[in-house]
Amino acid sequence: MTFRIDVLTIFPEYLAPLGQSLLGKAAAKGLVSVGVHDLRQWTDDVHRTVDDSPYGGGPGMVMRPEPWGRGLEAVRPPGTRLVVPTPAGRPFTQAVAAQWATEPGLVFACGRYEGIDQRVADWAAEGGPVSEVSIGDYVLAGGESAVLVMVEAVTRLLPGVVGNAESVEFDSHADGLLEGPSYTRPATWRGHEVPPVLLSGDHAAIARWRRAQSLRRTADRRPDLLTGLPDGALTAADRAA
Numbered sequence: 001m002t003f004r005i006d007v008l009t010i011f012p013e014y015l016a017p018l019g020q021s022l023l024g025k026a027a028a029k030g031l032v033s034v035g036v037h038d039l040r041q042w043t044d045d046v047h048r049t050v051d052d053s054p055y056g057g058g059p060g061m062v063m064r065p066e067p068w069g070r071g072l073e074a075v076r077p078p079g080t081r082l083v084v085p086t087p088a089g090r091p092f093t094q095a096v097a098a099q100w101a102t103e104p105g106l107v108f109a110c111g112r113y114e115g116i117d118q119r120v121a122d123w124a125a126e127g128g129p130v131s132e133v134s135i136g137d138y139v140l141a142g143g144e145s146a147v148l149v150m151v152e153a154v155t156r157l158l159p160g161v162v163g164n165a166e167s168v169e170f171d172s173h174a175d176g177l178l179e180g181p182s183y184t185r186p187a188t189w190r191g192h193e194v195p196p197v198l199l200s201g202d203h204a205a206i207a208r209w210r211r212a213q214s215l216r217r218t219a220d221r222r223p224d225l226l227t228g229l230p231d232g233a234l235t236a237a238d239r240a241a
């Protein structure tokens, strides 16, 4: 089943990387198909205007609803989730990416200026799910970078896209924790040793060590993830570690 992605933007060239590397191979395999659409094709004036002054005053410009309405009517398959990147959105997380990867596809609306007239998202919700999401607590100049991030996070979860399915299964955040450190040859490098347990061949000890490293790193770098874990996620051995 081909996962369909459509992106509406006033900077279509910004989304060119969507055809490269991981996504490129997936597209070549027919697992993903991507359409990038210039919003200005749905403007109705000779200047192809997409923005206007904000009602109520305030700095900057707001994206007009009409081009978005026409563009979404032309591009969005009925019932397909519309994703609107915004600093004011709900957090985009690995769990959200995993959920979206089970759907038939996504449509992304890339804002610029101070954002898109709110009525676009409100109207779009009449035709399917709408997710206003943030990729982090920092402010970008537009939604395009966020779309590149989210498309990569979602498409790598599609069956067949990442060669080694296990590497997806053991991602950071897959079990709610950060993944621990990784090592490869040489065993000693510039005076730094690989932890001996990893060379021991004792797979039970290696699994225990890796779990302990993951918990330690999570407690050190992202204690917030520990408070959000479901009951029973941490074993007695975890707590003793």
Ligand SMILES: Nc1cc(-c2ccc3cc[nH]c3c2)n[nH]1
Pocket: 085, 086, 087, 110, 111, 112, 113, 114, 115, 133, 134, 135, 136, 137, 138, 139, 140, 141, 142, 143, 144, 146
């Ligand atoms: N997480 C995050 C999203 C954004 C974002 C998304 C869309 C627009 C449109 C104009 N500025 C924008 C910023 N910044 N940070």
